[in-house]
Amino acid sequence: MDKAYETHYHDLERSHFWFKARRNYILQLLKDVPKTANILDIGCSSGLLLTDLKNQGFNPNNLYGIDISKKAIANCKQNGLQNCAVMSADTIKLDLKFDVLIASDCLEHLQNDEKAVRNWRHLLKADGKLYIFVPAFQALWSQHDVINMHYRRYTEKQLLNLVTNNGFEQLKSGYWNALLFIPIYIARKLGKLKATKNETSKSNSSGDLETLPSLNPIFLGLLNFENRILKYVRFPFGVSTYCILAKAEKDSTR
Template sequence: MEIEYEKKYHEVETENWWFVSRRRYLLDVLKNAPKDSLLLDIGCSSGIFLKDLERIGFKPENLFGIDISEKAIANCKKNGIQNAFVMDAQKISLSQKFDIIVASDCLEHLREDTAAIINWSDLLKTGGMLCVFVPAFQSLWSTHDEVNMHYRRYTNKELKDKLISEKFTILKSSYWNFLLFVPLYLFRKIDAVVSRNKKKEGQIIDGKFTNVILLKLLLFENKLLKYVNFPFGVSTFCIAQKR
């Protein structure tokens, strides 16, 4: 991720609609998990999700985070997260075996995504849960992906197949950010044309009013996900169990 974009990311990650709504969905998924579970957040950034887990009762000493960014891990330490480490998500070297691993918008940054999944599986206990979010559809590729240093975007089937190949059972799988797919698709296509002759810039949609509206929209979508799986979306995810 480019330095200026990472700086912006850290400024908005606490309140931005995208990050808040995704954390809320994951918190709902994990709310009934044993609160003494050992949990690893891969690509933990400033540790906001780990602090949210503390607030719903997870034991802080059992919460771990890794990130490739030294700035992100420094922020984790400032936020009181002691088990936070600078590590490559393709080669995590921790002695613990985890009950739960979460990787939100991480796998697309890794050149060897299959090797990373194998590494993550090795870190999970048998029966452990893996929650993975990734950007969806190569047709949505834009300067946003380039600034973020993505290698690829995924279809839901591609993500499921990669996990099933490494002996995971899929518990829940869907696209996410379904309601914003069409407007964002059009925005990305226009941006691709406009950006051909200008410096690449990532887009973080913010602004207080916009943030409130988009957050409400995605929180409503999160509720629908309890009952349906969406046929397309800006992101896709799998919740899987290690066999």
């Protein structure tokens, strides 16, 4: 990842509506997990989700994170998270087994996603759970994906095929960020059209991660509302797709 963009990314992840709302939804999904659980955040960035978990009463000694970025792990240490290390998400080597693995917007960065999923399976306890979030729909592919060094976007079906073919059983799945899907889809299509017509002299170097001081609280409120109604509503589309998984009784990896 470009160093200037990485700095911009870390500056925004604390306050940007998209990051905050996604962390809120993950916390909502984890509300029944015991506070003593061993949790690994794969692609933990600056450790803000781990900090949220610590603030909600989870034992900080049982909270772990890995990230490929040295800067991200340095930020984790500055944020008081000591169980974090620089490591590639597809070849994690730890002596621990975990109750919970969280891979939030990580899998799309890995060239061999099957290898990663198989690696993650071996890190889980027999009754452990894996929570995955990834960008959805190749139709939303844009300069944002290029800057973030994504290999792909997924449909819910594609994500579930990947994980169930590699040793997991589906507990829950769906789409997230459905309420902003249409405006984001239109914005990205217009961005491609402008680029095709050479109306811009250079690509957007920050992707979709712009500071939106006036709109940020509005969008945050909208996505927090969506988080609440996802208990009762299942959307057929979204900017992200996710699943919660358990280890299959028999290893179905190929």
